[in-house]
Every structure is written in structure tokens, then in C-alpha cells.
Amino acid sequence: MSDFDTTTHLLYLGAAICFVLGLHLMTSPATARRGNLLSAAGMTLAVVVTVAILWRDGSISSTGLAALVGGLAVGSGAGVVTAKRVAMTSMPELISLFNAAGGGAAALIALGDILNHGVLSAAARPVSTTLTMALDTLLGGLTLSGSLVAAGKLAGKLPGRPVSSRFNRPLNVLLGLLTLVLAGFVTAGAGGVTTLSLLGLVALALGVLVTLPIGGADMPVVISLLNACTGTAVAMAGFVLDSTPLIIAGALVGAAGTILTMLMAEAMNRSLFSVLAGGFGSGDSDPVALAGGGSYRTVEVDDAALQLAYASRVVIVPGYGLAAAQAQHEVVALAKALSEQGVDVSYGIHPVAGRMPGHMNVLLAEADAPYEQMQDLEEANAVFPTTDVVLVVGANDVTNPAARRPGNPVSGMPILDVDRARSVVVIKRSMGQGYAGVDNELYTEPVTAMLFGDAKQVLTRLVAALRTYV
Amino acid sequence: MTPMLLADITVFVLSLLVGFEVITKVPATLHTPLMSGANAIHGAVVIGVMLLAGSTHSTLGYVVVAIAAALAAMNVTGGYVVTDRMLRMFRSRGSRGGQR
Known part of the structure; x- marks a missing residue:
């Protein structure tokens, strides 16, 4: 390992420490803001280190650099503007939207990687890479469409009531099986870009079908679960690219989201299973007159x-x-x-x-x-x-x-x-x-x-x- | 298994455990900012997109990089900014100069 590699590795470690300490500081209202700023500082450090790695490596083409910088500029601009303008009451759908973006980016990393390496041959790529690639695509695609549906329901752009038909269950089973087969092909190193893209498309469809039948009242639990999914997808992308900061950040969020999901479900007296089974809560609270049920007192x-x-x-x-x-x-x-x-x-x-x-x-x-x-x-x-x-x-x-x-x-x-x-x-x-x-x-x-x-x-x-x- | 993969798996598992440990102690008051803050942390995916860009040399690859970069940047910057906006509002009585 060269001095440069050692330095970048240690700096990435520093960034990871910032993430963990930042999360820890967020446990108290008095230090929470500092915690978030520390976590942001860690992220900035990690980005700077990555710039240095790209600089030294020198293999990035000018078109690649333009695509990267252009994308980053557009995304950052859109992120900052929406984050500053959003009303506090619309916070849940914005978090869901940002989560969808993260999931989409994680899934695209797998696609980009397979495009760069050409076909997936079992000899060229170890199973650990092809397996994590399949999981990355699956989880990333699922959270992308699922979070968009969840945000749509919360913003009232999609019906908050559970949307389902009797075809839902068989369709979900069919898509689930299709996912397993496609993921199996990818993992086995059979098939290339087409198979992986198909897997991504099926994951997108699955995300919509799983989220639509869930009522608006349960959406917070779903968003939290999808947040954990994105975290795990990012960790998988870390395995594909052999990048430690991605693995650490992704695993941290995967664990955080899972705990938060369980706490929320518990506080709402709902089991995670019944949330995912769907059909509960409307999300649209139209006033309905009470039929009978005792007398009440009013006050001016x-x-x-x-x-x-x-x-x-x-x-x-x-x-x-x-x-x-x-x-x-x-x-x-x-x-x-x-x-x-x-x-x-x-x-x-x-x-x-x-x-x-x-x-x-x-x-x-x-x-x-x-x-x-x-x-x-x-x-x-x-x-x-x-x-x-x-x-x-x-x-x-x-x-x-x-x-x-x-x-x-x-x-x-x-x-x-x-x-x-x-x-x-x-x-x-x-x-x-x-x-x-x-x-x-x-x-x-x-x-x-x-x-x-x-x-x-x-x-x-x-x-x-x-x-x-x- | 290569030593590199073994190290990656070790890091993954330990990070999961750290995540569980840190998060179990957060009061319900901070759950929304925490979800948002965690959401910003998985914006680390932007590092992955940067690394991917370094080895991309095809037209289709560039398109993928550009879209992924936009999504990841939106996740990371928007996530941190909105979390900060929320947390900035958590002020204590003592810090608002003279008011009760």
C-alpha cells in the first residue's frame, strides 16, 4: 500500500467516525444540530478525498468529468432549493423524495459498473460482486419507485386510501419469483446489461405494487423501512465498488432505519407485517358524522x-x-x-x-x-x-x-x-x-x-x- | 474469499451493530430529524458515483453517471440542508435572549 492509499484510507475512516459521532450527537435536542453538521463535515471530507483519488488516478475522461460535474451541480441545486423552500408540514414527503433519489443512484451504480466491465462472466467477477450487484439493483429499484409512491400519497397526488385489487397478490408472487430468477442469473454471472436492467425494471414494478395497497396512515413506517432499504442498497454498492465509506454509511443507515421502523410500528400499535399487508387507514380525513354512541357536551x-x-x-x-x-x-x-x-x-x-x-x-x-x-x-x-x-x-x-x-x-x-x-x-x-x-x-x-x-x-x-x- | 472481501464483510457487520447501538438511544422527539439525518448519510452514495465516473468510458455509461450524480447530489445536499433546517428550530428557552 502506497502512502497515498494509506492516507486516503485513514481520511475515509475519519469521515466514518464523523458519521457515527454525528448520529450519536443527534440523540439530544441540545447537540442534535452539531451532530448533523459533524456528519455533513464527514461527508465533505469523504468527497474531497474521492476527488483526490480521481485526480491522482487520472483515468477519468473529460466527458466523464463533464457528466459527473454537470450531474452533481444540477442535483445539488435542486436539493438545496427544495430543502430550503419546503413547508415544514410537507417534510415527510420531501424526505421520501430524497430517499427515492438515493435509491435510484445506488441502483444506477450497479448498472454503470456492469456497463464498464462488459458482460458478467463468472471468471471475471467473483460471486461476492455479482450477488451484491443483484441486491443493489433490487433494493435500489424498489426504494426508488416505492418512495415516489409514498411521497405521492403523502402529498395527496396519489389516493391516500389503500389501492388494491384481487390481482395484487398473484401479481406480487409472480413478480417476486421473476425477481428471484433474474437475481439468480445475475449472481451466477449469466447474462449482462439486459438481465440486470430487467431486474431493475421488475424491482421498480414491485416497489409500486407493494406501496400502493398501503394506506396513508401507515406511510411513515413505510418511508422509514424504505430508508433502511436505501442504506442497505448503498452498502451493497460499496461491495460492488470495493469502497469502505459506502459500506459503513450504508450499513449505519440500514440499521438506523430498521430500528426506527420498529419503534414507529410499535408506537402506532401496528405490526410491521400488518403494515406491509396493507389496507389500513385512509390518510384523507373527511369529517364523518357520528351515528349514535352516547351524548356529548359542547362549549363555546x-x-x-x-x-x-x-x-x-x-x-x-x-x-x-x-x-x-x-x-x-x-x-x-x-x-x-x-x-x-x-x-x-x-x-x-x-x-x-x-x-x-x-x-x-x-x-x-x-x-x-x-x-x-x-x-x-x-x-x-x-x-x-x-x-x-x-x-x-x-x-x-x-x-x-x-x-x-x-x-x-x-x-x-x-x-x-x-x-x-x-x-x-x-x-x-x-x-x-x-x-x-x-x-x-x-x-x-x-x-x-x-x-x-x-x-x-x-x-x-x-x-x-x-x-x-x- | 479474498482478504479484501473479508475486511469488507467485517466492516459491514460491525457498522450494522454500531448503527443499532447509536439509534436505540434517540428520544421520540428527534425521530423525524433523525430519519432525515440518516437519509442524508446514505447520500454517501455520491462517493460511489464519483468512483464509477473514474472508470466510465462509454456514451451510455456517461448518461448513467450523469443521472446517478444528479440523484446522489440531491440526496446528500438536500438531506443535510433540510435536516439542519429542522434542527435549527430546536432551541431552548435559555437561548432566546431574555424571553421567558
């Missing part, structure tokens, strides 16, 4: 404002409805107005509040809510018994006391025990059901009062009423 804005103003402790429970109504600024304005009255205000945030785990925290942070006020499930449940008023804004299933009993769709789901507070005010458009499709027993509890209306308007009127009367 002015009364609710006074109730909040004279409370000593208020916990706000935000949910998907708040994100959908983009009312995060209004809710934080209300919290500030209440704080000024000397009310102890905090937010009780369910792990899956918002459109994906942790999304609600981001939305509230965007509206300038200090993170000390954001309480997770356990913290919030500990204070509910001593809370005067809980204000539920657009959250439904995560507050349903029925989850504590067995025998219904929400059974066993971890919930916020808001019914244990002295009183509860629920801001909601109607008595409609949540994703789980069950009536929320909270609404008919004696402590609960319903405040009907659009979250954004109701919150604005609450703040105005506070200013007027108090």
Missing part, C-alpha cells in the same frame, strides 16, 4: 378561554389535525398568551402525533415553542391527574380510553391518559372517527367538552377572547 370559545385562563396547569395535546390545518403558530400563540397569565403550559406529544414520529415536535419548534415545554408520553401521563384543563387539538385515536380495554382496534396502543385530567376541551371539526375507525370514548366522558370548528380559526378566536376578557 369564550367559556373555553376563561376556563383556560383561570387554570393553573394546562396541557395541550396536538395531533394530526393540527398539522393538517397548519395551526402550529396559532397553538403556540395561545400557549404564550396563557403563560403570560401565569398558567403552567406544556405540550403532551404522542410519539406518532403529526404525520410521522417526532414531526409534531418539529412543527412546534418551527412556531418557536421551547422544547422544555414538550413532554413525551410518559411525562405527560404523569402530570394529567394534576392538570386543570387538557386542550386536545386535532388528536383522536391517541387519546381514546378504549385502548386500555382489550377487544377493539385501538386496544393496547399507548395513549395519552387525558381523561384523567380535571377537564378536557377537544377542538375538532366534527364527531368523525380517526384512522382506527372507532368512536373515541373520550368525547362522551363527563369531563370532556367539545369545541367544534377549524383548529386554526378556533385557536385564533381563543387567543382573541383571552385578550378581551382577561
